Amino acid sequence: MISTHGLTRAFDGVPAVEDVSFTVPAGTLFALLGPNGAGKTTTVRMLMGLIGPSAGSATVAGYRIGAGAETGRVLRRACGLLTEAPGFYDRMSAGDNLRFFGRLYGLPERTLRQQVEHFLRLLELWDRRDDAVGTFSKGMKQRLAIIRALFHDPKVVFLDEPTAGLDPEAALEVRELIARLKTEGRTIVVCTHNLDEAERLADAVGILRRRLLVCDSLERLRAGPGGDGRLSVRCVLTGPAALHAPALSAGPPAPALREVRATETTLTARCRPDEVPGLVAWLVGRGAGIREVRTETNTLESIYLRAVRGEH
């Protein structure tokens, strides 16, 4: 549904996004992660056809970006965009705002009326439909902006920071709505730096920092390099044996020395889950006191941090 090849965009000669290539299959949710200024919004704007790429190409919902004004119009009709800031006319009511944008999408009046009512009821804003948007809370504005991104029934939805600045309850509501959109078969791209959100919702993840540092399914990323299903086991040893930790490095499954302090030593090993008891027994057999054994899985946070710190 979305495919990019070497997508690049520079402003005044300074690259904001460089050589970005990824594919998002139809009906999946792709989370584009990255720190502020990483190029997430620029990437989405290029995919929406709002700005052109300096180099590279992309196809969204079957339409090639930058292929002329008419293709741009059709592309924008096929996509929905939740912008970083909700962007509504504060002095107009919620209903009037939605009707204004719905008409710009060319929705027939009857469809527009039905869609506005359907979504306002769905997101519990129906009772506030005649109130000026300026009186709405940030969460309510965000929900309204999500309605605007959806009510023309787009095949592809771009959500730029959908829960930024929302309180936990409002953020949960928005996440539930996004999860529901996924079940409806829409292709969704979420730009966020909320890793927890991405981990809960995404099928695949791209970590962007001007360049795409990591891009894979969440499942494969969690499995780690090689995807062999092995765990990272961290053992904190105490006692005299701990001071001779280098000698322990020879044992199966070859723990690696990570840190030696005066009273304790930390070892890590990569092993299958059923190998962990054997590893512990082996260490105890060599006189090590074990203060802590912890298995470490690849969390999105660790993957993200490794990527942005350049450790990947």
Added chain:
Amino acid sequence: MRTLWLFLAREWADTWRNSRVLPLFLIMPIIMIVLPLILALLAPTLVHDAQLRQDPSTLGMLRALSRSPEFAGLPPAEGLARYLLRATLGVFLLMPIAMASTAAAFSIVGEKQQRTLEPILATPITDRQLLLGKLVACSVPTIVVTVAAGLIAIVGVDIVFATRGMTMPLPDRFWALTLLVLAPALTVAVALVTMRLSARSSDPQATVQTSALAILPAFLLIVALLGPMLAVSFSGVCAACVVVLLIDVALFRMNVVRFRREEILTTWK
């Protein structure tokens, strides 16, 4: 067409709720209505006083008017009143400039401030539709208010003349052409210039000031050079209409050519 109406309706609704634009739309028409009425009411007194005091400038003007084919044969008070009414048409050109530049500045910069431009650009709307929609939205309220104020002034002036047993002077061809062509054309020109200037600004007040700096000197120069001619020469008014309409076309083409979605998204922050 639907898009134009859509922008117009939204802008119209917004104007009536904007506490910084609304006063202008309420006060300016009052000035436009009251000034011709005052001149119509005061003309006989002015003539009477001038004759009493032998005021050389007013008497000189009356003599000049009596030689003009348009005013020859009219009583001095009526001739002067009709001439002054022509001269007040300048107000119907100046007021739209103030209203259109303010409305356009708030219209465009307001979109920036409310962060509504990106959602609008994300819809299937074309560049031309957006520009035309904005232009119509900025211009039509000013044109409607100007024409309405002009109609009320015409009725009021005619009532004043009728109660004095004089022929009703308005609407004459000068007023008709100025109200229906020249003022709207000038409004469109001002809106186009303001729209262009506001692309580089994020503050409505700064945009109004910048556009005033750009527009007012040019306007004052035109009035200084052509003002007397516009009051007595109908062909001069026609020529002014043609010139301003040509400027409108040129400005619109320039705005369309220089319009860039990217520029809007990346500089209209």
